[in-house]
Each structure stands twice: as structure tokens, then as C-alpha cells.
Amino acid sequence: MARRRKGRDISGWLVVDKPAGITSTAVVNKVRWALDAKKAGHAGTLDPEATGVLAVALGEATKTVPYITDALKAYTFTVRLGQATNTDDAEGEVIATSDLRPDDAAIKEALSSFVGDIMQVPPQFSAVKVDGERAYKKARDGEEMELAARPLWVEELLLIDRPDADHVVLEMTCGKGGYVRSIARDLGEALGCKAHVKSLRRVWSGPFQATDGVTLEQVDALAKTPELDAFIQPLEVGLSDLQEVRCLAESVAKLRNGNPASVIATGVEFGDEVWASYEGKAIAVGTYRGGEIQPSRVFVV
Incomplete structure (x- = not known):
């Protein structure tokens, strides 16, 4: 006989403003513990160093996860020019460099080729499966793979800031399945200057906004209390599309x-x-x- 999972039959959405340095799975586990929820899952993984909207579905709301996963989402991210890394972000090893620093006009022109229906190759360090195994596991073992390009809808990709010659801040609205790290990597290749993602934040996903999210500190402080329950949004919000x-x-x-x-x-x-x-x-x-x-x-x- 299967064991019954312990916890409360609680349904709805808790939006967490995820901090850097923790996995999406760890956030879900923390929320499940804090709410004593019988069932929980999330709608769209964020890399450990990424921040922003992580929508945690509880109970019956887990049945609406596909509708949030399919919805448009928006990111702001800082791209470091002049360096390519093996992970396409700041956590990896630098594998190529360039002294070229394109001006804003060249960057804006290059960005236009990443808007609309595009094909995108996932990073070597990603969760896509290759021969039944996650790509990042093979990459950690030093194996180089030829990953198949995947379609992505990019609604908008804008240059919103240029703090200095080495960095640009971009904002992207896109559909499901996109890798921001691939956008940065491919932009660097298109400009001939190499690039990787330095920081990444998901500002909204479908109906959920980062500004409405609770912090992990709040989750800890309000664990097992009605005050945390008050942040739960109805499962119907996940059906807004x-x-x-x-x-x-x-x-x-x-x-x-x-x-x-x-x-x-x-x-x-x-x-x-x-x-x-x-x-x-x-x-x-x-x-x-x-x-x-x-x-x-x-x-x-």
C-alpha cells in the first residue's frame, strides 16, 4: 500500500522573490515545509544564481502549472562583454576573451536579430537531456555535446542601460523554454566580442510579479502561521490566460x-x-x- 503524504490539503500559489545562491527545488521544499503543504511544485526553474519570480504551486494548483509555464515572462539581465565562459554565466570558467567593445548602436542592431521566432542552442550546462542524462552532468565530466537548437518566441529584447564599456543591461520578454544565457552567448558571437550573463532577474511570469513575491526571510519568519497563508493567491490566478x-x-x-x-x-x-x-x-x-x-x-x- 502506498504511503499517504503528510501535510495540509492547501491549494493556491505562493510567489517567492527568489534570492541568488539557492536552487528552485530548495525554495519549493522550504515553502512546503513552512506551509506544511501536502503537495507543491514550481512553474519554471530559475538557475541557482538567478533571482526573481518563482511561482510555487500548492495542492490542486499544481494542475495549472502548464499554463504558467506556457505564459510570457520577462527578465532583466546584465551581460558581461569581452568574456565567454563554459557555463555562459559568471559561475563558469573563462574560455575566450576579446578586446572589442561594440557601441550601443551596434548592440541595438544585433538585438533585432533575436526578436520573433528564433532557434536557440541550450547551454552545455543545462537541464536538457542527452541520451537520457542531463547535459550539465555530462558537461561536468568534461564531455562536449552538440545540443539541438530549439525554437523560442522572443516578444521583445531591449538595451536598457550601459553602466560601462564592459557591461550592458538588457530586458527580454519571451515564451517558454528560453535560456537567457544562450541569448548572451549568441549576442557576444554576433558582435564578435564574446559575452556571458553576469546577473539575471525574472521580473514577471504570466500573472505573477516579483514585486508581489515574499522573500525567503519572510517564509522562514512566518512559517507555520496564518500570516504566511495570507500571501497565498487562489489557484484560479494560474488560469488567467x-x-x-x-x-x-x-x-x-x-x-x-x-x-x-x-x-x-x-x-x-x-x-x-x-x-x-x-x-x-x-x-x-x-x-x-x-x-x-x-x-x-x-x-x-
Whole structure:
């Protein structure tokens, strides 16, 4: 018999303003402990040295993680010109240098080629799998790999500051699956000057803002108290990119049992993915089919 996981049946989102020097998994574990939550996960890994939005899903909200992962997100990051590293960030070893320092006009012109639908090769030190093993594990063993390029949608990539000749501060809005370190590396190659990411911050992800996030110090200080619970956002926030339809009282049980049920909808087209609510609470996500939805995920809270 499988062991039941201990903890509270608590559902929703806790947005953490992640500090540098800790893994995303460690943050999730800290939040789970502090809230005594039975189940928790996050929507999009941040590198250990990166800061900013880490949205932690609790309980039934873990079923909405794909919608946050798929949403647009924004980063500000500082790029160090003149040095390439084996990790494409400041944690790695310098493997190439250049004395060239492009001016702002050249940088802005180069940035334009990284906007729209682009193909991007992940860093050697990344979590992509190669022959069933994480690339970073192979890279740590000194193995060089040819990683396949992956598509990425970049909505915007702007030069927002130039503190000195060696550094530029960029802001990027992009879709899922992007590696900021690859952007810095490839920008350095395009400019002929080499480059890597010096610092990185995720300022927002889907509906979640870093300015609304709690710090790890707050999580520690308020652990096991109602004050920390007060920071939890409803699981419905994770569905903000989907259209909402309302279900009838008699439809609730049908949907939660995985069966099609009638809904009230306006401005929704046949085949759209939607979420169904009853009295403001999420009941299910599913496909709209002319007056009813076929559920694909159901929520029990």
C-alpha cells in the first residue's frame, strides 16, 4: 500500500522573490515545509544564481502549472562583454576573451536579430537531456555535446542601460523554454566580442510579479502561521490566460467525475480550451464544445 503524504490539503500559489545562491527545488521544499503543504511544485526553474519570480504551486494548483509555464515572462539581465565562459554565466570558467567593445548602436542592431521566432542552442550546462542524462552532468565530466537548437518566441529584447564599456543591461520578454544565457552567448558571437550573463532577474511570469513575491526571510519568519497563508493567491490566478465559462450547479459533479457538462459561455468558440467555474471557484479545465465542455483536468478543493 502506498504511503499517504503528510501535510495540509492547501491549494493556491505562493510567489517567492527568489534570492541568488539557492536552487528552485530548495525554495519549493522550504515553502512546503513552512506551509506544511501536502503537495507543491514550481512553474519554471530559475538557475541557482538567478533571482526573481518563482511561482510555487500548492495542492490542486499544481494542475495549472502548464499554463504558467506556457505564459510570457520577462527578465532583466546584465551581460558581461569581452568574456565567454563554459557555463555562459559568471559561475563558469573563462574560455575566450576579446578586446572589442561594440557601441550601443551596434548592440541595438544585433538585438533585432533575436526578436520573433528564433532557434536557440541550450547551454552545455543545462537541464536538457542527452541520451537520457542531463547535459550539465555530462558537461561536468568534461564531455562536449552538440545540443539541438530549439525554437523560442522572443516578444521583445531591449538595451536598457550601459553602466560601462564592459557591461550592458538588457530586458527580454519571451515564451517558454528560453535560456537567457544562450541569448548572451549568441549576442557576444554576433558582435564578435564574446559575452556571458553576469546577473539575471525574472521580473514577471504570466500573472505573477516579483514585486508581489515574499522573500525567503519572510517564509522562514512566518512559517507555520496564518500570516504566511495570507500571501497565498487562489489557484484560479494560474488560469488567467484561459477564458472562463460558468457551470450550472448540476454540472459540478459531472465535471469533477470527468464527464461533459453544460456551461454558460460568451465569446467562446467551439474547440477553445477554457476553465469552468462555479461561484468563482475553478471546477475544471476542458475543451468547449457548443454549450458544454469536455474536461481534461478537474479540481477538488
